[in-house]
Amino acid sequence: MSLLNITIVGGGACGISAFIEFFLQLRIAQLHKKISVTIIEENKEVGKGLAFGTKQPGHILNTQADLMGIHFTEPAHFSDWLKEHDERIGHEVVDNQGEFNAFTTRRLYGDYLKEQFEHYFKLAKNEGMQVEVIRARAVSVSEKKQGYEIVLSDNKTHQCDYLVLSPGTPVADNYPKLEGKENYFGSPWPSAPILEIPTDEDVAILGSSLSAIDAVMTLTDNDHQGKITLYSLDGLMPRVQAEDPSDYRCKILTVSNLHKIQREKLRNPTVKEMLRLFMQEAELHDGKKIDWDATDRTGKSAKQLLKKDIEVARNGGDALMNVPLALRYESSEMWKMLDETEKLKFKKWVGNQWNTNRHCMPLVNAERVEKLFSTKQLRVNSDLTDVQFDTKSGHFNLVHDDKTTSEKYLINATGPASAVKDMKSELIQNLSASGMIEAEKAGGIKIHTETMQVMRKGKTCHNLYALGHITNGLLLDVNAVWFNVKTIGNLSRHLINNLTLESTI
Known part of the structure; x- marks a missing residue:
């Protein structure tokens, strides 16, 4: 008798949290020897992904440690882990507000994720569960009579009974005409390519939100001396995380x-x-x-703000x-x-305005940005209306504030794509084209918000689920680890209940 298979596409934070919760609940239900779990992940290290695979010290979590636990209903697990591993942390904890409220580097959080995955992957094997990681990229999915067939980047295929889409945060494909142009970087992630920019050259960055701040930190972590200019539609930078925020409880907006x-x-x-x-x-x-x-805040000096x-x-x-x-x-x-x-x-x-006030930068990075303003190395331009590549000069022409500025190096840090059509993902585009997923007008794809089942034509797909940013339209806080972990708990309960029912039939 062949085992039923659950496949998770994506081995980032959401993917490994789902894997861990699946294993725990299957083991508790004594189904772990009847179900196999497969993770499809192209990166070498499961758990780190683009954001948490960074090696840059200036890439800091935008959320305090006590909300970053990877385990369902244990948001403080990461802060507990920090205290247990104090001797190996060194300078990776920054902007410290106390043992529970610390902000840490993303690379340290990536180490935590990798360690949690490796522990539970080994434990699952020791408990007799069949688990595997396929080192490849999922390209497309087709629905079969029972389950799904996934085409992989190595031209192989993989069959599964239950499929969980957890592809991570998709890069925006909002400037497709610039792709492939010399000195154009379509994303600040991974950071290694933009470190090839000569440190004495001026650099333009599209965007002024958290992704743009990460790009600025990458450059300055590596002693970049050239001028850095942010170009965005509104010129709004993230606000700054409060050093000791008040424990306010809402009484009216409830x-x-x-x-x-x-x-x-x-x-x-x-x-x-x-x-x-x-x-x-x-x-x-x-x-x-x-x-x-x-x-x-529109139209006001970013430096003064x-x-x-x-x-x-x-x-x-x-x-x-x-x-x-x-x-x-x-x-x-x-x-x-x-x-x-x-x-x-x-x-x-x-x-x-909501994003500016809700998704703030850590104080330690804000102080670094302020210093860049004071030395006139950094400036922000708003009202960006167009970006074109000049083939004669090999430079990028950026139209803003009723004028045009020419830049040699350009980094697209406008942040993740909200709409399906703007997601630079072969898998997502193939899923959309084949009708496997349906776009939600407010962003992302249609899902059942309580079970995380993918929805098509107003009906839930029995054995197809989605997690993370691709659900952004129906679920507001998909960039928050604690929230995604909460949805993973809901998904896991629903999936395990279905498996329990099937095993009794």
Whole structure:
């Protein structure tokens, strides 16, 4: 009798968290000798992926350690691991706010992920479970009478009964005409290629969010002396993580009050209603009225805003940061309450402001960026409208602020793609073209948000699941490890329940 097989496409943080939880639950249910698990991962080291495989000291987690645990319902596992391995950490813990609130380098977190995977992979084998890692890239998937067939980059195929799509964070394919051009880098990840840029050359970076900050850190970690210019649509940089954030609890913008709208008006809340509650909550936080026009950051000096943000961070943050932070455990549930049209309105009206205040840079990196501003090595240009490659000069022409600037080296750090059509992934594009997945208008693919099953034509796919960034439209916080681990727990329970039922039939 052949074993049923669960295959996980992608061996990054989500993939190994899923593997570990599958093994634990299968072992507890005494199904571990009836089920085999396969991980398909092209990188040499399972668990690290692009972001956590970095070797750069300036690449720092944007979330404190006590929320980075890879195990379901154990968010503090990573911070506990840090304390247990204090002797080997050295300078990898930065911007330390205490044993539980430390910010660490991504490379250290990558070591943690790799160690957790190797431990449970070995344990699974010792317990008699068949597990394997296929070192290849999944290219396409076709549905068979029972299960799926995956075509791999080495031209081999792999059969499975249950398939979990966990391809990681997809690079954006938003400037396809620039691909292949000399001195163009389509992503800041991995960092090795951009270190080939001569240190005395000027560099342009597309974007001004966290991905762009990572690119800046890569260059300056390696003693880059040339000028660095960020070009983006709005010129907004991330705000700065509060050094000692207040333990604020929301009283007005709550899931309960949004449910009250549903109950009384027999409809979902609107973005306008949510924003009204947010403004009331922020003013309650500050204990006074807020001049909301003054909070608009567009068109203002990035250098001056950063200077003020660092001061605010050192004093515990402000309402615009602390309220979104306080909502981190409820924001996804609130997002689910919005109709699709309201989700699109949110992204259009306040998406950039939300990201700027919610996804902040660590204080230690903010201080480094401020120094770059002060030495005039770094500047930020907004209102980017076009980027073209000049074949005669071999330079890139960037149109912004009603003028054109020529740059020799260009790094695309605009961040991950939201829409399926913009994802630079052969697998995702093939899945979309074949109808295996359906695009969600708000971003990512259609899924059942409680079980993580892929949905097609309004129906759930019994044995096809998805995790991480490709679910970004229906699940708001897919860039947060703790949130993805939570969804993995839901997925695991659903899948194990199905397997338990099948084993009794």
